[in-house]
Amino acid sequence: MSFRGDIGVSGQKTYRAIGLMSGTSMDGIDAALIDSDGDGEVRRRGFLSMPYPDDFRARLQSVMGDAGDVAGVAFELTERHAEAVSALLAAEGVASTEIDVIGFHGQTILHEPERRRTVQIGAPDVLARTTGRPVVFDLRLADVAAGGEGAPLVPVYHRALTRRLGSTVAVLNLGGVGNVTWIDGDASAGPEAMLAFDTGPANALVDDFVRARRGERFDAGGTLAAKGLVDEARLADLLSDPYFDRQPPKSLDRDHFARRAMGAVVGLSDEDGAALLTAFSAASVALAGRWFPHAVSQWIACGGGRHNATLMTMLAERLNAPIFPADDLGWNGDAVEAEAFAYLAIRSLQGKPLTFPGTTRAPVPLSGGTLHRPD
Structure with missing residues (x-):
């Protein structure tokens, strides 16, 4: 099977790719369609989100930590991803034969880079056979095996999106876990001029809290939090976690702060x-922000957390530069991570680096991913 590889305006071959992302919030599948040369040329073509039903979300949560019926959940997860691919192609009027590659993240159920271990479940061979298209999977493994953090993976795509801004920026993804990419605005700086790391919790802790207290999936718009008061002593205790003093690059498991947070909310009202x-x-x-090599001109917020008005207000009050939703730049702030996995799959095909010393602590710029063909 050969890849289409048309010649784009950059003079490099371009590929049409689908990216699939199921993140630490475990709320559903994001699927995005892009055309890209794997470098600075990106054309965003389509996006959809397919929520998980509550019963499957519960099964997915049951295998966190790499326990329980992992194989069964992985197979069902893959079937749902295949449905997302079909739905996206139908919505955009694109034939499957036009797709050069699918970037399949799978679902992270364990992330322990300090033990050189990261586990993303999924059945890439099944997805390749079902869709009839090549699939790139296990995009984190090579980095972790080499001693890197394996996360975040999105920075090189953030750099492609921001290359024309001409200023030093921070791209903030507010998923279950927060992560940031600091990007040098110097036009002559290469992809190595990035610093990226997980910032801490974003949506995961408050999502789990409101689910346990009120049976709701999340604090819609931050309306519950807006009615509460912040206990500063308890906040200071949460911020005393040693993670925050570790020099980046660094990454987190989704539940790193769960036990500490569970103790912190004892005796508090739902609002507080x-x-x-x-x-x-x-x-x-x-x-x-204290780890950035120099100050940024703006923060760009992606991911579901940007819809939380209370969180965005709190960020604006604490940050040393303005913060804007990615949508203000013409991006789809919900689609960035899925688009990134399409972009990373293209770079994997090309053998280009996905991770760098400044983004994951990889010893050298590293490519990655395993290619699974349908035949």
């Missing part, structure tokens, strides 16, 4: 608990 955990996410991001 949500306010505390939301403030913890905002303060974690603010602490991240």
Whole structure:
């Protein structure tokens, strides 16, 4: 099977790719379609989100930590991803034969880079056969095996999106876990001129809290947190976690702060608990800024957390530069991570680096991913 590889305006071959992302919030599948040369040329073509039903989300949560019926959940997860691919192609009027590659993240159920271990479940061979298209999977493994953090993976795509801004920026992804990419605005700087790391919690802790207290999936718009008061002493205790003093690059397991957070909200009302955990996410991001090589002109917020008005207000109060939703730049802030996995799959085909010393602590710029063909 050969790849299409048309010649784009950059003079490099371009590829049409689908990226699939199921993140630490475990709320569903994001699927995005892009055309790209794997470098600075990106054309965003389509996006959809397919929420998980509650029963499957519960099964997915049951295998966190790499326990339980991992194989069964992985197979069902893959079937749902195949459905997302079909739905995206139908929505965009694109034939499957036009797709050069699918970037399949799978679902992270364990992330322990200090033990050189990261586990993303999924059945890439099944997805390749079902869709009839090549699939790139296990995009984190090579980095972790080499001693890198294996996360975040999106920075090189953030750099492609921001290359024309002409200023030093921070791209902040507010998923279950928060992560940031600091990008040098010097036009002559290469892809190595980035610093990236997980900032701390974003949505995961408050999502889990409101689910346990109120049976709701998340604090929609931050309305519950907006009614509460932040206990500053409890917030200071949460921020005393040693993670925040570790020099980046660094990364987190989704549940790294779960036990500490569970203790912090004991005795608090629903409103005050949500306010505390939301403030913890905002303060974690603010602490991240101390590691930047020099100040940024703006923060660009992606991911579901940008819809939380209370979180965005708390961030604006704590950060040393303005913060804007990615949508203000013409991006789709919900689609960036899925688009990134399409972009990374293209770079994997090309043998280009996905991770760098400044983004994951990889010893050298590293490519990665395993290619699974349908035949």
